[in-house]
Amino acid sequence: MSAASSHAPDSVREIRQLIARHKRWDYIFVTIGLVCLMVGVIAFTALFLSMLIQGAPRLSLDFFTSFPSRKPEMAGILSAWVGSVLVMLVTALAAVPLGVAAGVYLEEYAPKNWVTDIIEINVTNLAGVPSIIYGLLALGVFVYGLDLGRSILSAGLTLALLILPVVIVATREAIRAIPVGIREGAYALGATKWQTTRDHILPYSSAGILTGIIIGLARAIGETAPIITIGALTFIAFLPPAPLTTQPPFISFEWLMAPFTVMPIQMFNWVSRPEEAFQVNAAAAGLVLVVMTLAMNGLAIWLRYRLRRNLKW
Amino acid sequence: MSSIPVTYDTESHAAALAASGLRRGHASRVKERAIEFVLFLAALSSVLTTVAIVVILVEESFQFFRQVPLSSFLFGTEWTPLFAEPKYGILPLLTGTLMSSGIALLVAVPMGTIIAIYLSEFASFRARESAKPFLELLAGIPTVVYGYFALLFVTPILQRIIPGLSGFNLLSAGLVMGIMIIPYVSSICEDAMRAVPMAMREGSYAMGATRLQTALRVVTPAATSGIAAAYILGISRAVGETMVLAIAAGNQPNFTANPLEPAQTITAYIVSVSLGDLPHGGVGYRTIFAAGLTLFIVTLFFNLIGHAMRKKFREAY
Numbered sequence: 001m002s003a004a005s006s007h008a009p010d011s012v013r014e015i016r017q018l019i020a021r022h023k024r025w026d027y028i029f030v031t032i033g034l035v036c037l038m039v040g041v042i043a044f045t046a047l048f049l050s051m052l053i054q055g056a057p058r059l060s061l062d063f064f065t066s067f068p069s070r071k072p073e074m075a076g077i078l079s080a081w082v083g084s085v086l087v088m089l090v091t092a093l094a095a096v097p098l099g100v101a102a103g104v105y106l107e108e109y110a111p112k113n114w115v116t117d118i119i120e121i122n123v124t125n126l127a128g129v130p131s132i133i134y135g136l137l138a139l140g141v142f143v144y145g146l147d148l149g150r151s152i153l154s155a156g157l158t159l160a161l162l163i164l165p166v167v168i169v170a171t172r173e174a175i176r177a178i179p180v181g182i183r184e185g186a187y188a189l190g191a192t193k194w195q196t197t198r199d200h201i202l203p204y205s206s207a208g209i210l211t212g213i214i215i216g217l218a219r220a221i222g223e224t225a226p227i228i229t230i231g232a233l234t235f236i237a238f239l240p241p242a243p244l245t246t247q248p249p250f251i252s253f254e255w256l257m258a259p260f261t262v263m264p265i266q267m268f269n270w271v272s273r274p275e276e277a278f279q280v281n282a283a284a285a286g287l288v289l290v291v292m293t294l295a296m297n298g299l300a301i302w303l304r305y306r307l308r309r310n311l312k313w
Numbered sequence: 314m315s316s317i318p319v320t321y322d323t324e325s326h327a328a329a330l331a332a333s334g335l336r337r338g339h340a341s342r343v344k345e346r347a348i349e350f351v352l353f354l355a356a357l358s359s360v361l362t363t364v365a366i367v368v369i370l371v372e373e374s375f376q377f378f379r380q381v382p383l384s385s386f387l388f389g390t391e392w393t394p395l396f397a398e399p400k401y402g403i404l405p406l407l408t409g410t411l412m413s414s415g416i417a418l419l420v421a422v423p424m425g426t427i428i429a430i431y432l433s434e435f436a437s438f439r440a441r442e443s444a445k446p447f448l449e450l451l452a453g454i455p456t457v458v459y460g461y462f463a464l465l466f467v468t469p470i471l472q473r474i475i476p477g478l479s480g481f482n483l484l485s486a487g488l489v490m491g492i493m494i495i496p497y498v499s500s501i502c503e504d505a506m507r508a509v510p511m512a513m514r515e516g517s518y519a520m521g522a523t524r525l526q527t528a529l530r531v532v533t534p535a536a537t538s539g540i541a542a543a544y545i546l547g548i549s550r551a552v553g554e555t556m557v558l559a560i561a562a563g564n565q566p567n568f569t570a571n572p573l574e575p576a577q578t579i580t581a582y583i584v585s586v587s588l589g590d591l592p593h594g595g596v597g598y599r600t601i602f603a604a605g606l607t608l609f610i611v612t613l614f615f616n617l618i619g620h621a622m623r624k625k626f627r628e629a630y
Contacts, residue, residue, distance in 0.1 A: 022523045026435075029525050033431025036424045037444060043492045044451055047462045054465075101355030109349050110356070121620075122360050128546065128616035129609070130553025132580050133366060135587070136605040140369035144593060161362050168359065192341055194348045215453070222455025225555035225580065229587045229601075264457040264556075271461050271560055279465060286458045297453040301446045 048290065055283030063284060068236070068266065072277035077285055079236040080266035083152070084221055086240060087262055090156020091163065091220050096213055099164050100202075103171025103209075108197055127165035134162045135229025143230050150231045151257045152240060158226050163216035170212020174205035207307045211300045218296035222289060224264040236261040263289050370609055373602030380596050386603065392566040392582070394600045401600065403607060405566040409576035410608075413487045413558055414551035416572060420491025421547055425498030426540065432499070433506040434528040445500075452496035460560030463489035468561065481563025481575040490557050498547045501623070505539020506532050542623035549615035553608065555580035579608045 066076025106123075110116040138158035148154045178201060186196040202209075240258035261269075267289060270282035378386070381401045389402015428448075432441050468485040472478045509532050517527040533540065563575025564585050577585070583601045 022526065026523050026525045029528075030431065030435050033427055033435060036427045037431070039424065040428075040448065040451060040492070040495060044454075046466060047454070047458070050462070050466045051458075098355050098358055101352050102359060105349075105352035105356040109352055119356050119360055122363050124620050125613065125616050126359055126363060128549055128553075128612060128619075129366070130555070130580065130612055132553070132555045132583055133370075133605055133609050133612075136583070136602060137362070137366045137369055139587075140373065140602075141365055164359060164362070192345050194345055218453055222453075222457065224455070224457045225559075225584060228584050231587055264455055267461070268457050268556065268560065271457070271464065282461055283465075286461050289455055290458055293453050293455055294450055297450050301449060305446075 051283045051287045051290070054280055055285075055287045058280055058284035059287065068261075068269075072275065072281055075270075075278075075281055077263065077266055077288065080261050080263045080285070081288070082240070083236070083260035084262045086152050087156045087159065087227075087260065088217055088221055090153060091159040092213070092217060094157055094160035095163050095167055095216065098160070099167025099213075099216075100171050100209060102164075103168045103175065104197060104201070106168070107172045107175040108193070108201060123165050123168050127169070130225075131162055131223055132225040132229055134158055135226030137161070138226060138230045149257065150259060152260045153257060154230055155227050155232060155260065155262070158230060159220040159223060162223065162226060163220050166216035166219065167209075167212050170215070171205070171209050174208025174212070175201055177208065178204050207303060211304045211307070214296050214300040214303070218293045218300070221262075221296070222264055222293050224268055227262055227265055228268070232259075232261060232265055263292075366609065370602055370606040373599050374606045377596065377599035377603045380599075381603075390568045392577075394597055399596070401603075403579075403604065405568040406577055406579045406582055406604065407607075408568060408570065409483065409558075409562070409566070410552055410578040410580070412570070412572055412576065413483050413490060413554075413562065413578055414548060416484060416487025417490035417494060417551040417554075418544070418547060420488055421494045421498050421551075422544055424491075425495045425543065425547070426502055428495065428499040429502030429506060429540075429543075430528050430533070433503045434524060434532060448496040448499060452493075452500075454493075456493070456554065456556040457560070459489050459493050460486075460557045463557055463561035475573065478573055479563065479575055481561060481565075482573050483562050483576050484572040486558050486561040487572065489561070490551060490554055493554070493557070494547050494550050497550055498543045501543035501546060502536075502540050505536040505543065505623075508539065509535045538622045538625045542619045545615050545619035545622065549612045549619065552615070553580065553612050555584060559584040579604045 063076045064081065065078055066074060067078050068080075069075040102119075102123075106116070106119065110119070135158065138154055138161075142148045142154040142157055143150060148157075182200055182204065183196055186200050191199070236259060240260060263285060267282050267285040270278045270285060273279070386401050386403055388404065389400055390404050391400040391402050392405045393400045432444060436444065463485045464481075467489055468478070468480060468482065471482075471485050472480075478484070513531055513535060514527050517531045522530070558578045559581040562577065562581060564577050564581055565575045566577040566582065567574055569576060582604055586597070586601050
């Protein structure tokens with residue numbers, strides 16, 4: 001009896017120790033988890049600060065209004081950012097209608113059969129194809145096959161194909177979030193499928209689709225490899241022809257076929273040079289590029305956050 | 314075709330409609346079919362892209378293999394396609410690719426998994442809601458910027474730790490690439506863990522298990538296929554990564570197992586050739602398509618397995 005009563009506190013103590021030990025492991029893991037997250041934070045901070053310290057002194061108005069030059073202190077990113085804007089224009093004009101239409105088809109129209117299955121598997125796999133492969137595709141199809149040359153049009157179409165899966169997936173997710181009741185209500189009033197899609201499905205999913213488009217364009221604006229592969233020149237000291245002219249018909253499409261450079265290519269070109277003065281330029285260009293992509297991604301994340309908060313079906 | 318029957322053209326309602334209404338009904342039916350067809354074409358364009366990729370890569374590679382035997386391509390240990398006496402052995406590029414991906418995964422897999430477990434099982438709602446957008450932003454930074462970071466920030470630091478480290482090396486490129494794909498791995502892992510039903514955790518807690526025990530012995534095993542998918546898709550991502558390696562790894566096709574030396578990957582080779590001015594249609598021009606085909610097959614293989622496993626965990630619960 002006495003042995004048992006003296007054992008009881010012992011085993012309680014053992015259990016308490018066991019619990020304490022296990023809880024300690026919990027805390028240790030939380031610490032490790034936070035450390036891992038901090039590594040990400042520190043890496044990002046280091047990346048941003050190193051570019052800021054090296055590149056910020058170069059960021060003046062002149063940097064944005066000068067062409068690249070052999071003299072690093074004279075060089076700027078005028079042709080690069082104009083090229084990026086024009087290429088993005090082509091990319092958006094090609095990828096948005098195509099991607100949204102494909103997303104609408106897959107979500108609203110597609111019958112359940114093997115053709116649909118193939119399209120779906122294909123979209124998932126296209127999203128995983130390395131970007132440089134799209135460059136090889138564009139080299140074969142756009143540059144030589146269709147003879148578009150190393151132009152803004154070729155680059156814009158290449159990047160459009162690259163972000164097509166992003167737009168399609170975002171469209172589908174936005175549409176899937178709309179309750180079936182909305183469709184049934186429209187059909188009950190005698191609307192056709194297309195009327196339902198045009199007047200209800202597309203307006204209600206537009207914010208979600210917009211989020212996907214912005215994320216896709218943010219990815220496209222930073223893409224370097226496929227543009228290098230189609231053979232974009234890295235030294236461009238002129239601007240493409242203006243899209244608006246003083247003579248009728250006032251609009252010119254010559255710029256589509258013009259040679260060009262874009263921000264990431266300009267940065268790559270400067271990083272690859274051994275002179276430190278050019279690396280300073282690379283840092284400045286990188287800073288502009290990072291701020292641009294962060295702003296676009298930030299906008300998309302904010303849009304999605306607002307959407308989730310306001311949307312109550 | 315449609316899940317909900319359109320009622321105005323059924324026989325019982327047709328009688329009630331005016332003749333003009335019927336005609337309009339017919340016209341709008343044609344319009345409906347036309348619109349559906351246009352949308353179908355848009356969806357088909359993605360399949361067309363894949364077909365075009367395969368056709369271009371296979372066609373140019375076929376021309377290439379008529380001049381270079383397949384065996385010397387697959388087993389040759391020297392890659393000097395632009396020399397006077399060219400050799401076309403893909404092994405140096407493959408080892409470069411495998412090593413850089415290996416280093417990247419050594420960073421991304423443990424860190425991505427730990428972050429995913431932390432965010433899914435430990436972090437409060439607020440912490441998770443602020444950490445996830447940050448990881449997303451990190452994933453959105455252009456790869457050329459990571460290349461700059463590897464070459465001009467990480468390499469000088471590594472050179473202080475490892476004396477005699479070459480200015481261009483696989484180690485620094487691989488490490489930065491690892492950091493780059495952490496968000497990718499962690500977000501797929503976390504998706505998989507969040508898909509595990511709450512009841513399984515509650516059962517575990519009810520048995521007196523701690524959070525860590527539940528995370529490691531209940532949630533992780535239940536999410537295995539999703540976590541494996543994250544790793545596999547991470548591999549595919551690392552194998553296809555281009556700019557970090559083109560900038561920081563040195564562009565020398567070395568057949569070496571030493572990550573401290575400069576090397577070249579398949580992707581970096583394609584970039585370095587594209588920067589030069591190779592005549593269209595020569596063997597040199599075709600090498601990039603043969604290299605690209607190799608890359609495409611490797612990534613397609615990983616992607617197919619990865620997505621199949623991902624689908625499996627989605628179906629499981």
